[in-house]
Amino acid sequence: MSQQKDLPYQVSERVLCYHGPLIYEAKILKAEYFDSKNASSGVTGQHYYIHYKGWKNTWDEWVEESRILKYNDANLSKQKQIKEMYKSKKSSTNVIMRKPTLDLTTTGTVSAATSNIEKGKKRKRELSIEGKEDSTKRPMITLTVPEQLMAILVKDATYIAKSQMLIPLPRKPSVIDITNQYIQYRREGKGNQTLVEGIMEEVLRGLRLYFDKCLGARLLYKIERSQYKQMKIQHEDLSNCEIYGFEHLLRLFVQLPAIISQANLRSDVTGSLKLYIDDFLNFLKENIKEYYIVDYRKIE
Known part of the structure; x- marks a missing residue:
């Protein structure tokens, strides 16, 4: 057990907590340090057992410290800004998002703003994610996520959280397949050809590494965890990038700014990195029909 006086959050404290992409008021019931032996999600470190205000006790859960915000x-x-963004997105995609049943851990604040990057281009949704409260002092990367990809994230949440359905795994094409196809796409002279090929391949390697490391701890909905454990047993020789595909890859981009901010990169480096990631996101947008195959299935 942790010493209460040393913790940033205390038992019985009123807090705000991420549950899926939204933020809810909650109360801390317990605090405990999870080591590698007892962290069911594979995430070690300080955890808090929280109760969401107005929710049944069955929703009480252990969460990472990074999901909690001071009230x-x-x-x-x-909280209000994120709620308004998703309310707007819900209306534009005709998707009903009720009180979520998901456990997709976002480690920071999702804020949206429209921007005109180039004259004549359609407006896109900008997703910037801040980590803990002091992360605003660090250089932050702002990812320009196309509206079409944002809509898929909302639909994905609805299929899984509301309809209790899962994506069949292993997924084809996988994350590995998609990144390899993107490399071939660039070799054919497509995309932003001002970008350095060697650096682009390093960026893709980094994205695959982040995906492999983050998936089990941060990118899964609660009802997907059993499937994840089953896949790791059945396909122990495969990486997460070889098992999961397009939908889970999109979730990574919600986490990515917070992850990158923890690396303490210089602002000029994060600015350059954004150009490479933006080009990859544009490739994903152009290939939605190929990659987003609506094949969710009821949990058996």
């Missing part, structure tokens, strides 16, 4: 005016404003 203050600044974070209440973030």
Whole structure:
């Protein structure tokens, strides 16, 4: 057990907590340090057992410290901003998102804004994610996620959280397949040809590494965890990038700015990195029909 006086959050404290992409008011019931032996998600470190205000006790759960925010005016404003963004997205895609049943851990604040990057281009949704409260002092990368990809994230949440359906695995094409196809796409002279090929391949290697490391801990909905454990047993020789595909890859981009901010990169480096990731996101948008195969199935 952790010493309460040393923790940033205390038992019985009123807090805000991420549950899926949204933020809810909650109360801390317990605090415990999870080591590698007792962290069911594979995430070690300080955890808190929380109760969401107005929810049944069956929703009480252990969460990572990174999912919790202090209950203050600044974070209440973030909560409202995110809620409004998803309300707007829900209306534009005709998707009903009720109180979520998901456990997709977002480690920071999702904020959206429209931008005109180039004259004549359609407006895109900008997703910037801040980590803990002091992360605003670090250089932050802002990813320009096309509206079409944002809509798929909402639909994905609805199929899984609301309809209790899963994506059949192993997924084809896999994350490995998609990144390899992107490399071939660039070799054919497509995409932003001002980007350096060697650097692009390094960026893709980094994305695959982040995906393999983050999937089990941060990118899964609660009802997907049993499937994840089953896949690791049945396909122990395969990486997460070889098992999962397009839908889970998109979820990584919600996490990516917070992950990158923890690396303490210089602002000029994060600015360059954004150009490479933006080109990859544009490739994903252009290939939605090939990669997004609606094949969700009821849990057996």
